[in-house]
Amino acid sequence: MTDFQGPLTSIGIDVGTTTSHAIVSRLQIETPPGDAASPAIVDREIVHRGEVRETPLVDSQTIDVDRVAAFVDRELTAAGVSPAEIDTGAVIVTGETARRENAEPLVHRLAADTGQFVAATAGAALEAVLAGRGSGAAARAAETGGTVANVDVGGGTTNIAIFDGSQTCDDGMGFDDVTVAETRCLDVGGRLVTVDDDGHVESVSPPARTIADALDLPVAVGSALDADVRDRLMSAMVDAIVDSCSGPPFDALTRSLSIGTLPDDQPALSGVVFSGGVGRLVRTPPKDPFEYGDLGGGLAAAIADHETVRSWSVFEPAEDIRATVVGAGTETTTLSGRTISLDESVLPLRNVPVAAVSGPVSDTEETFKQRFDAATAAILSHHDPGEVDAIALSIDDVGDLTYDRIRVIADALESALAPIPPTLPVVVVTRQNCAKVLGQTLRRTTDRSLLVLDELAVDGGDYLDVGEPTAGGESVPAVVKTLAFGE
Amino acid sequence: MTPDSNANATDPTDDRTDAETLRRVADRTPTRLDVGRAGPRPPTDALLEFREDHGLARDAVFSRVDDSLVDDLDLVTLRTRVADADQYLARPDLGRELAEESITRLHEECSETPGVQIVVSDGLSSTAVETSVPELLPVLKDGLAERDIDVGTPVFVEFGRVDVMDVIGEELAADCCVILIGERPGLRTAESLSAYFVYGPERGGPTAEKSVVSNIHDSGLPPVEAGAELVDLLANVLEQEASGIDLREDDREFETES
Numbered sequence: 232m233t234d235f236q237g238p239l240t241s242i243g244i245d246v247g248t249t250t251s252h253a254i255v256s257r258l259q260i261e262t263p264p265g266d267a268a269s270p271a272i273v274d275r276e277i278v279h280r281g282e283v284r285e286t287p288l289v290d291s292q293t294i295d296v297d298r299v300a301a302f303v304d305r306e307l308t309a310a311g312v313s314p315a316e317i318d319t320g321a322v323i324v325t326g327e328t329a330r331r332e333n334a335e336p337l338v339h340r341l342a343a344d345t346g347q348f349v350a351a352t353a354g355a356a357l358e359a360v361l362a363g364r365g366s367g368a369a370a371r372a373a374e375t376g377g378t379v380a381n382v383d384v385g386g387g388t389t390n391i392a393i394f395d396g397s398q399t400c401d402d403g404m405g406f407d408d409v410t411v412a413e414t415r416c417l418d419v420g421g422r423l424v425t426v427d428d429d430g431h432v433e434s435v436s437p438p439a440r441t442i443a444d445a446l447d448l449p450v451a452v453g454s455a456l457d458a459d460v461r462d463r464l465m466s467a468m469v470d471a472i473v474d475s476c477s478g479p480p481f482d483a484l485t486r487s488l489s490i491g492t493l494p495d496d497q498p499a500l501s502g503v504v505f506s507g508g509v510g511r512l513v514r515t516p517p518k519d520p521f522e523y524g525d526l527g528g529g530l531a532a533a534i535a536d537h538e539t540v541r542s543w544s545v546f547e548p549a550e551d552i553r554a555t556v557v558g559a560g561t562e563t564t565t566l567s568g569r570t571i572s573l574d575e576s577v578l579p580l581r582n583v584p585v586a587a588v589s590g591p592v593s594d595t596e597e598t599f600k601q602r603f604d605a606a607t608a609a610i611l612s613h614h615d616p617g618e619v620d621a622i623a624l625s626i627d628d629v630g631d632l633t634y635d636r637i638r639v640i641a642d643a644l645e646s647a648l649a650p651i652p653p654t655l656p657v658v659v660v661t662r663q664n665c666a667k668v669l670g671q672t673l674r675r676t677t678d679r680s681l682l683v684l685d686e687l688a689v690d691g692g693d694y695l696d697v698g699e700p701t702a703g704g705e706s707v708p709a710v711v712k713t714l715a716f717g718e
Numbered sequence: 719m720t721p722d723s724n725a726n727a728t729d730p731t732d733d734r735t736d737a738e739t740l741r742r743v744a745d746r747t748p749t750r751l752d753v754g755r756a757g758p759r760p761p762t763d764a765l766l767e768f769r770e771d772h773g774l775a776r777d778a779v780f781s782r783v784d785d786s787l788v789d790d791l792d793l794v795t796l797r798t799r800v801a802d803a804d805q806y807l808a809r810p811d812l813g814r815e816l817a818e819e820s821i822t823r824l825h826e827e828c829s830e831t832p833g834v835q836i837v838v839s840d841g842l843s844s845t846a847v848e849t850s851v852p853e854l855l856p857v858l859k860d861g862l863a864e865r866d867i868d869v870g871t872p873v874f875v876e877f878g879r880v881d882v883m884d885v886i887g888e889e890l891a892a893d894c895c896v897i898l899i900g901e902r903p904g905l906r907t908a909e910s911l912s913a914y915f916v917y918g919p920e921r922g923g924p925t926a927e928k929s930v931v932s933n934i935h936d937s938g939l940p941p942v943e944a945g946a947e948l949v950d951l952l953a954n955v956l957e958q959e960a961s962g963i964d965l966r967e968d969d970r971e972f973e974t975e976s
Contacts, residue, residue: 632940667946
């Protein structure tokens, strides 16, 4: 017998460099039959697809928070739902918007005001993954077993996520999701240069300045943008995008435009999907390259014309300009394993910083303890316990699921948790199905407020939001995310 | 990009001659898909694998749980009215009754009126008992002790069927009885264990009033996790004073089509 339960109503909000959007979706949860199975989101239906709106700015450095909040309200009204009816979802600030001075308070305010359990998120790598899940690139990789890159080209940044479907199978622990092989992000987008109706340059953002200087191109605010200069600028941008997808090796300009570290290995791509405001135009570039008052149209045309791109298998995106917001609205919430150990009174928890306990499971008990101690020390050095809801330790690999092993881990945890203030809740996350036995064993030695969640993959440096129990109280919704502003 | 640059971007699952895709589909499931054939029979490798799995399943049914394991787990050994493995398969009714001397032994060696009486039985897979019970049982006992629930004297029943717990529970006047019993082995795993439990055990009690946690093995519900889950479930049974379908009264909204 399959346990059905009502769908969760989820919101996605994306505040991007050029445009912002919101969508409302319903996530259907099912618990498959059998005691070993955990609940999962089995269907995602978008019930309201908001308008694409220009991101309101007060000035070049400040987002107009009130106007963003007002448009979200209008979208909720149009969707016919109130914030109280929104169960979950995510707000993400993307592209150059994530670097604006008030980006951080903006996402936290929207997350707090628009639903019961809506996560605040930011970070180029997360954005790349959400766009690739929203565009259908991840599903394409899973279906074909290939390696598919999603190239989300927006106004300020290009976010590439590479999905590897070759290992997509049920390994008995419920992780049958496609894996994200890597992400590659760079400061290239359609809105790096804006032009007015007469073809004069209105603004040049720092990455565009980097490119112009590297190529010794005359690009100045107020003067006309020469067609040859424009073409060379766009061609350099496309080269950087293609280079970033195909490298290493990477061109010096690609390196200087990249966000975060660059990978060491070349991907063997079996397909590519373009999404984002500019990516949407790759298939049908506008006749007038300045139709949008920036480089977007021309950039799309230049991508479509690029020799390397023409050699790729390019798949149609399921979502284009809304890929990221659809990813945020439908793909951020996951469910923990069914057997969990909970102190429900502390839920929901938001923005919980995560430290990973990783390393060889064959370690001796002593080195094992040291790794737990190091994880807590790391988290306390980065976060003031007085300013977070909780802290989380993620255990990569528990090892063999024996009672002896669980007791060793509980001991190591107990001593590692000693420096953490006793009133601060602690979340312990494991990938293997062992939360209940670990929780029960820990409970014997500690009184602190404790949540043990299993069947979740969380890395150090991530943040975790945990909602109130769902699926008959046996599982909790969780959002694994990053909060990287100003990358 | 030309309009036909997508010509080779079709869905590979549409192509039924694509060996690579077929291999991936077959690899996603442990079932015997795409093993091929040699004339009218499966190829030798697949046939040997099948016979090996079948041998493991038969062994699980016909082997006995090692006496030293029963001693290590500190279990009192009881027998049903079954004489041997063949009779066990032929006469399920005898596997539900305790032998006369075992009833005597039960009263001599086990404490009466426990909160939860724990029974371990080979059932149809001794292999399941040998692999899972050593991990599960200590978690279960520690967890119940933690909640001040008296587990009495756990027993082992040779050639037992699920309902033998009714007899043991009734004889000892236990509030609740749980039996950890080896499941009928399949060709995928011979190690699957189930835990059935009942509130107020009595001879002839209906199956509907029993609850079950099934699929306990390393690639299903891990035995240690099953032990911890049973602690919560048994504590709930004692609190609600009910088990099986009686626990789910509020969920039973049957809809009839008009």
